[in-house]
Amino acid sequence: MQTHPIATIASLSAHEGQTVTLRGWLYNLRASGKLLFPIFRDGTGTIQGIVPKGAVPEEVFETLKNLTLESSVIVTGKVRADSRAPSGFELDVEGVEVLQRVPDETPFPITLKEHGVDFLMEHRHLWLRTPRQSAILRVRATIMRSAAEYFDTNGFIRTDPPILTPNACEGTSELFEMDYFDDDKAYLTQSGQLYIEATALALGKVYSFGPTFRAEKSKTRRHLTEFWMIEPEVAFLELDGLLELAEGFITHIVTTVLEHHRADLKVIGRDIAKLEAVIAPEQTTAASAPLPSSQVSSFTAGGGPAVGATTEPKVRSTTEAVSPTSESLAEPTLLAQGEAPATPSTLPNRFPRLSYEEAHTMLEDAFAKGLIETRHKDGDDFGSPDETYISSQFSKPVMIHRYPSAIKAFYMQPDPLDPTKALCVDILAPEGYGEIIGGSQRIHDYDLLKSRIEHAELPLASFQWYLDLRKYGSVPHAGFGMGIERAVAWICGLDHVRETIPFARTLNRIYP
RNA sequence: UCCUGAGUAGCUCAAUGGCAGAGCAUUCGGCUGUUAACCGAAGGGUUGUAGGUUCGAGUCCUACCUCAGGAGCCA
DSSP states (O other): OOOOOBOOGGGGGGGTTSEEEEEEEEEEEEEETTEEEEEEEOSSOEEEEEEEBTTBOHHHHHHHHTOOTTOEEEEEEEEEEOTTSTTSEEEEEEEEEEEEOOOTTSOOSOOSSOOOHHHHHHTHHHHTTSHHHHHHHHHHHHHHHHHHHHHHTTTOEEOOOOSEESSOSSOSTTOOEEEETTTEEEEEOSOOHHHHHHHHHHHSEEEEEEEEEOOOOOOSTTOOSEEEEEEEEEETOOHHHHHHHHHHHHHHHHHHHHHHOHHHHHHHTOOHHHHHHHHOOOHHHHHHSOOOHHHHHHHHHHHSSOOOTTTSOOOOHHHHTSOSSOHHHHOGGGGTTSOOSSSOTTOSOOOOEEEHHHHHHHHHHHHHTTSSSSOOOTTSOOOHHHHHHHHHTOSSOEEEEOOBGGGSOTTBOEETTEEEEESEEEEEETTTTEEEEEEEEEOOOHHHHHHHHHHTTOOGGGGHHHHHTTTSSOOOEEEEEEEHHHHHHHHHTOSOGGGSSSSOOBTTBOOO
């Protein structure tokens, strides 16, 4: 076979008029008498081929006519622009080599028609090949990359905590337990937080990024037993700075996804305007605080209508104000004044902030107007319907801060203005997606932390090393954790987190 | 753990307690611009499992299994 340049389907527009070689799979096949329309996919996209009988060698026509779906092929053909094609291009097939033909007796089980959830999850290893699932995984990869990138370019050091842990962060009932040689037990981590508090006090600004495990018997569209979490932890950071860090973090991720994945989001069926609203500058703030042009262009590039993304200068406005040098090591007190650690103070994108009390008042009003069914009890945590209502009132993620200490984790710093409240924040994604980030300022006083551990009836011995952090140069510090799968579900507009990870682990499924 | 719902052809679903059905997929035939192509034909069933009620059960009852949606809990 004559050799031609090997191309990917995503790059075919650069090969118009050329004969190229594609390597991939037969995605679908339509026939109209002596005219075949095979659709090929290669992981980067799909393209329809045209095979008129008589225009190609007889064996090529016969091979393709009888080819089974998902058979692997190497195809040669000429790229031709065609207004009838969804992607704008078609392939005039000249030759085909079949690497492996799917046997007639065992056809590919995933069809273009509807399937049930159980069937699709049972065939997840094959379901991944469909365009929508592939698009979701590409967006997931960008979300993970841009999340890490935000911290990497802001002076954070990645310090991954252990996966195997000797004890729980917040109790052992929700942990996966395993034998650890002889008589010991080990548990799969449910959060690296306690460990990165230690590395934050060593390095200043740190983050961790890895899998976490929860043995909760939760059976909802928001829960996995194994999920990925990215957690920053910053010495000398207090609650206000933590809010700004999270705001810049989310803005950067959404901006990056919009820069690179408009086509994928369209395949997924996402309403892109909803994402543009998330990063749109607030009118009042933008008008009152003139910005360097580079920062403005970055936001308009993400927020405006489809501009030529390739010609847009690559600007990372949310990270420019802070140099990537490790300033926190040299001058850790930089952040002591409640200063934003990673975002410029002129950041035009402000997420709404509600105190727990304000959120409660909002729910009281909603209940009085009959907008929610059950009344929220002051002092209780918010339920799913509560979170859905609150987030539906805003087009941007909502930050709810200062929950009652009684319903929050033992390590959260009390608010000096009201010690019954904790200096914590939950960030709710819009459109009812609920909590994607939970964070707090941590208790830095030894005696207070010790009494909280005792009050929570946690084994003091297991936490001695954690208490040590308050014994040797303790400082205020804060951090948060974001569940990647919930962020992907929100950004892609999915109704279940099981589609956001290649192989979801849920209460009822650990296969394939 | 609790509440609710669903298990019938490879898939998605029908079927007053009375002959087990359709679309898609597969195979065969037709069609030179199809877009989940279309048209014709064929093959394809221990109705989740085990009991029970009944002349007769996919359908009603009991238990169990599996899955889904929700609650609680959380990211």
